[in-house]
Amino acid sequence: MSQAENMALPIEGQISRSELLEIKNTMNTRALAKRRGRTALRLTANVLFAFVVLLPLLYAVSIAFMPSSELFTTELNILPKHPTWSNFINAFKNVPLLKFIMNSFIMAGCITIGQIISCSLAAFSFSFLEFKGKGILFMLVMATMMVPGEATIISNYLTVGKMGILDTYPVLILPYLTSAMGIFLFRQFYMTFPVSLYESAKLDGCGNLRFIVKILIPLTKSAIGAMAVYTFINAWNMYMWPLLVTGSNERRTVQIGISMLDSVDSQSITLMIAGVVMIIIPSISIFIIGQKQLIRGMFSGAVKG
Amino acid sequence: MSEIALRNVSRQFDPEHYGVKDFNLDIHDKEFVIFVGPSGCGKSTTLRLIAGLEEITDGELWIDGQLCNYLEPKERGMAMVFQNYALYPNMTVYGNLAYALKIRKVPKKEIQERVHQVAKILEIESLLDRRPSALSGGQKQRVAIGSAIIRKPKAFLMDEPLSNLDAKLRAQMRVELLKLHEQLGTTMIYVTHDQTEAMTLGTKIVVMKAGYIQQVGAPAKIYNNPINLFVAGFLGSPSMNFFKCRIKAEADNRVALVMEESGQGKKFYLSDPLTKRMGITANGRQVILGIRPEDIYDEDGARELGIMDQTENMEEIVVNREMTGAETILYFDEQNKTHAVRLKPENKTQTGDKIKLYFDMEKIHIFDPETEKNLLYREEVQ
Numbered sequence A: 001m002s003q004a005e006n007m008a009l010p011i012e013g014q015i016s017r018s019e020l021l022e023i024k025n026t027m028n029t030r031a032l033a034k035r036r037g038r039t040a041l042r043l044t045a046n047v048l049f050a051f052v053v054l055l056p057l058l059y060a061v062s063i064a065f066m067p068s069s070e071l072f073t074t075e076l077n078i079l080p081k082h083p084t085w086s087n088f089i090n091a092f093k094n095v096p097l098l099k100f101i102m103n104s105f106i107m108a109g110c111i112t113i114g115q116i117i118s119c120s121l122a123a124f125s126f127s128f129l130e131f132k133g134k135g136i137l138f139m140l141v142m143a144t145m146m147v148p149g150e151a152t153i154i155s156n157y158l159t160v161g162k163m164g165i166l167d168t169y170p171v172l173i174l175p176y177l178t179s180a181m182g183i184f185l186f187r188q189f190y191m192t193f194p195v196s197l198y199e200s201a202k203l204d205g206c207g208n209l210r211f212i213v214k215i216l217i218p219l220t221k222s223a224i225g226a227m228a229v230y231t232f233i234n235a236w237n238m239y240m241w242p243l244l245v246t247g248s249n250e251r252r253t254v255q256i257g258i259s260m261l262d263s264v265d266s267q268s269i270t271l272m273i274a275g276v277v278m279i280i281i282p283s284i285s286i287f288i289i290g291q292k293q294l295i296r297g298m299f300s301g302a303v304k305g
Numbered sequence B: 001m002s003e004i005a006l007r008n009v010s011r012q013f014d015p016e017h018y019g020v021k022d023f024n025l026d027i028h029d030k031e032f033v034i035f036v037g038p039s040g041c042g043k044s045t046t047l048r049l050i051a052g053l054e055e056i057t058d059g060e061l062w063i064d065g066q067l068c069n070y071l072e073p074k075e076r077g078m079a080m081v082f083q084n085y086a087l088y089p090n091m092t093v094y095g096n097l098a099y100a101l102k103i104r105k106v107p108k109k110e111i112q113e114r115v116h117q118v119a120k121i122l123e124i125e126s127l128l129d130r131r132p133s134a135l136s137g138g139q140k141q142r143v144a145i146g147s148a149i150i151r152k153p154k155a156f157l158m159d160e161p162l163s164n165l166d167a168k169l170r171a172q173m174r175v176e177l178l179k180l181h182e183q184l185g186t187t188m189i190y191v192t193h194d195q196t197e198a199m200t201l202g203t204k205i206v207v208m209k210a211g212y213i214q215q216v217g218a219p220a221k222i223y224n225n226p227i228n229l230f231v232a233g234f235l236g237s238p239s240m241n242f243f244k245c246r247i248k249a250e251a252d253n254r255v256a257l258v259m260e261e262s263g264q265g266k267k268f269y270l271s272d273p274l275t276k277r278m279g280i281t282a283n284g285r286q287v288i289l290g291i292r293p294e295d296i297y298d299e300d301g302a303r304e305l306g307i308m309d310q311t312e313n314m315e316e317i318v319v320n321r322e323m324t325g326a327e328t329i330l331y332f333d334e335q336n337k338t339h340a341v342r343l344k345p346e347n348k349t350q351t352g353d354k355i356k357l358y359f360d361m362e363k364i365h366i367f368d369p370e371t372e373k374n375l376l377y378r379e380e381v382q
Helices: A017-064 A086-094 A097-128 A134-146 A149-163 A169-176 A180-191 A195-203 A208-219 A221-236 A240-245 A254-261 A269-298 B043-051 B093-103 B108-122 B137-149 B167-184 B195-201 B219-224 B229-234 B272-278 B299-305
Strands: B004-014 B017-027 B032-036 B058-063 B078-081 B155-159 B187-192 B204-209 B212-217 B241-249 B255-259 B267-269 B286-291 B314-323 B328-334 B337-343 B354-359 B365-367
Touching: A017 A269, A086 A097, A086 A254, A086 A269, A097 A134, A097 A169, A097 A180, A097 A208, A097 A221, A097 A254, A097 A269, A134 A180, A149 A169, A149 A240, A169 A240, A180 A221, A195 A208, A195 B078, A208 A221, A221 A269, A240 A254, A254 A269, B004 B043, B017 B043, B017 B212, B032 B043, B032 B195, B043 B078, B043 B155, B043 B187, B043 B204, B078 B137, B093 B108, B093 B137, B108 B137, B137 B167, B167 B195, B187 B195, B195 B219, B204 B219, B204 B229, B212 B219, B212 B229, B229 B286, B229 B365, B241 B337, B299 B354, B328 B354
Parallel strands: B032 B187, B032 B204, B078 B155, B155 B187
Antiparallel strands: B004 B017, B004 B058, B204 B212, B241 B255, B241 B286, B255 B267, B286 B365, B314 B328, B314 B354, B328 B337
């Protein structure tokens, strides 16, 4: 007999052992039912809320499969009655959508890589190196975040115009190769990094560049991931600048291409929505792939640990 | 071989604020030097100056006869152990140990040999494949020490390496550090605010305060012969008791210290050698009498030692009692301050009881209240 069974219960004599077991069982079942009920309620509320938020997107997907005759009626058609692929096919026929998608990928990819390199290097010097005017310089960088992009767009256009690189890939990429937001994000991440690690590396004989490549970058993968997702989606969604500096189908990005589907001559909402649905796919998939990193990176430094 | 010499070294943070000022010290080969002092006294800064992590504003740093002020940290040949271990989280224990050698382009085979050798010394052979996150505090500490040892540096710099460990592990690591020092025979410079660590580890202690060196010497010598009030109060736990007194010249050339304020006007007679050593015995001069808790005795202790009738005793009310097992520490209030007595565990006096206390007058220290200097300080002992 084990020791636990040998021990007298505090209420022994008033209640038998089997009765006690029964009480335990009913209480267990009740607690379990309560917990299940609560989970179900929470799940329903979440599904409902998600549905409300996703409604416009789902409706857009639905429209993309409708023939235009179905959309322009007085009835409310939520789901297509005669689903068709024709909108997608026509979208590809009317404009060189694949070329545009390709252009967007090149632009967004180059901007992302460029920003990660420049921002991580800048953030490294702002958080690990000591130099005169560091505080003021960082403040200046931060101040540029307060200047709206539209305010500089004309002077930027004049500059690239003089450089003679209009309607090329470099003109889409060059002005966005660094960002104050990225520098800030990386710096915040590096601030949580123990300085003694850097000092220890220095005593080990490790140079700055080697420290960045071998120690800092492997340890800040999540910040880099967050930054990459954020930058890529922003670049993918750029509209104003590509519209201004590109003139030919050869260099247009997908956002401008989509608006080309909608013209005075051939106004077709269904066609355009089909295009939009197609170009959302890359940005959504990037987000899904990188969301863990994005959330972790964005909130890093918010709490210690 | 490593001789480190600091000559008038200063580190200025801004025009008015010095981290370290006018620091002069010779560190000889194989010494275990401890920088000790309250937080903000400049001990860590001095260590970082030697490592090259801070710039020396003024003065010279010589290592093995070479001026090192402007040498890069890696060129100074020092290895440092940090308080938070500073292990690379993305590398295994093996990688951490090997990293410094890898940078120095040591052949792979030799790296392997040395890593295993160091792992054996520190008993971390079974941990070589683990990442730092899978190690306990004590194990991390060993790895940190290991990555310092492996480079065979001229000197080890340790910045409060044990302060993140629990009390038991700390005591254990202290013993191992001593063993390691003996085994390797390398100079060690060790920073701590823990005076137990300072007393037990060091062959030479440097007591610092507000950026200045107060006293340098062997632990026991500093403990028994502190140069001033600060050093006397800093080393020892519970710390030395201080009483305000006045000198009174008595008939037949005897000199007494008379307790001031609420001190009941008790007289403590100085022995002749002490009187001679103190020199100035102007009647009425104010002094501070310092005595360590272990140099105050209860009636039994005093009788055993035969100091019962040398001086008057003090009758005090115990305000607190700590029983640690090996000893009993009683606290009493006098001159608006709490003082401590370290007695044998057999003493059964409880809080609120009265007790008669006897001072061992051979062990007292006398300080000047203005300059805070120890009037009984013996130069030749250092």
